[in-house]
Amino acid sequence: MKRWYILVGVGLVVFSAALYLLHYAVFGDPHHIWIYLLGDIAFVPVEVLLVTLILHRLLEVREKRALLHKLNMVIGVFFSEVGNDLMRLCLETDADRVRASFSDVAEWSDGDFVRASCRFREQDYNIEHIPEALEKLKAFLVGKRAFLLRLLENPNILEHDTFTDLLWAVFHLTEELAHRRDVRALPQADRDHLTGDINRAYGRLVAEWILYMRHLKRDYPYLFSLAARTNPFNPGARAEVV
DSSP states (O other), rough: OOHHHHHHHHHHHHHHHHHHHHHHHHHHOOHHHHHHHHHHHHHHHHHHHIIIIIIHHHHHHHHHHHHHHHHHHHHHHIIIIIIIHHHHHHHHTTTHHHHHHGGGGGOOOOHHHHHHHHHHHHOOOOEEEEEEEHHHHHHHHTTTTHHHHHHOOOOGGGOOOHHHHHHHHHHHHHHHHHHOOOOOOOHHHHHHHHHHHHHHHHHHHHHHHHHHHHHHHHHHHHHHHOOOOOOOTOOOSSSSSO
């Protein structure tokens, strides 16, 4: 491939020199040739600026926005298969403090979603699961391991930084739990270690759910309606419209 580029480059330079020689042979005016040659060379840096640095960057940003928009479909599948149930499991020991913050999520503005995502991503969580809850969490996540692996195999996921961080946090928690034979009989130090993993995954999960809800409300109001009615932070949530 590198040799091919060199051959093409040399060929183009030779072809350009041949045209200039033809111009000189026909018109015999080297002054005219030098004027236009230097003018063209002088414009090259400006052309690089316009095409490479500005136009290419604008196209790249537009392409990335379109890709991220499509990735929200994948994020929706994640929350449907794993995320919502995982939040409900975590909320069993962190219910009152967090649930109240999302009681009126259906009425939030775009700015409310952005501020809430930043606040909950940086918030310190202190979820301490009792052994029975850890066992339930382990059974759920180990059962979803194949699904998580398929998501991580998608190369486009890497374009979405926050969702990638969430997936790695959840998958790491899954692996940690899978390697414990009996989560009911763990020493306190190991329970504290798992608590840190749970809090890491939970914080990223809540923040990403907020951004996903923002996307639904802005672009797919009918999907947002269902997501708001089945809000995992509402213990009495139901899909039926009342």
